[in-house]
Amino acid sequence: MISSVCIYCASSNSIAPIYGDVAIKLANMLVDNDIAIRFGAGNNGLMAKIADTVVAKNKEKITGIIPRFMYEENWHHTGLSNLVITETMHERKQLMVKDVDAVIALPGGIGTLEELLEIITWKQLGIFLQPIIIVNTNNYFSPLLSMINKASEENFMRKEHLNLFGVVDTVDGILKAIEECPIYDISIRKFAAL
Secondary structure, eight states, X not given: OOOEEEEEOOOOSSSOHHHHHHHXXXXXXXXXXXXXXXXXXXXXXXXXXXXXXXXXXXXXXXXXXXXXXXXXXXXXXXXXXXXXXXXXHHHHHHHHHTTOSEEEEOSOOHHHHHHHHHHHHHHHTXXXXXXXXXXXXXXXXXXXXXXXXXXXXXXXXXXXXXXXXXXXXXXXXXXXXXXXXXXXOGGGGGGSOO
């Protein structure tokens, strides 16, 4: 049973409309399935699309988590009734994934890519064990996925680590992908290194 997810996604307002459409569809799907959302609390880009959609339907189903320096810059979504202000970026990232049932990555910039690679690393190390789903809208993540595959082919990482995350092309496949992800425990650490 999926009750909560963390979403990583863009803060840019200058991206193609297809990405916003997918973010809105995802937000609607999650709320309609009574799934709570944690996200970076931003007031721009896909973060804002998700927040606007959820707040309009059920504002209790979304929690924004933002470091104080971003809050002081007024980068937070002001419609949130659940807003957590952290002292550091690291604390923010830890709280975003604490006790969630899955992480979903939508397209985003360097911050989103960093969060995604970090959570995959945490899973490899047995720190985070829940499903990680990459939504490859418009083949956005394909170059990154190719790089990860190259790392495996050249023995910089184990082939088993390619199963640490799932990839879907559309929002419609997310819940099924979460349910079908392999279940891991901390014994995964035994094959962290080659």
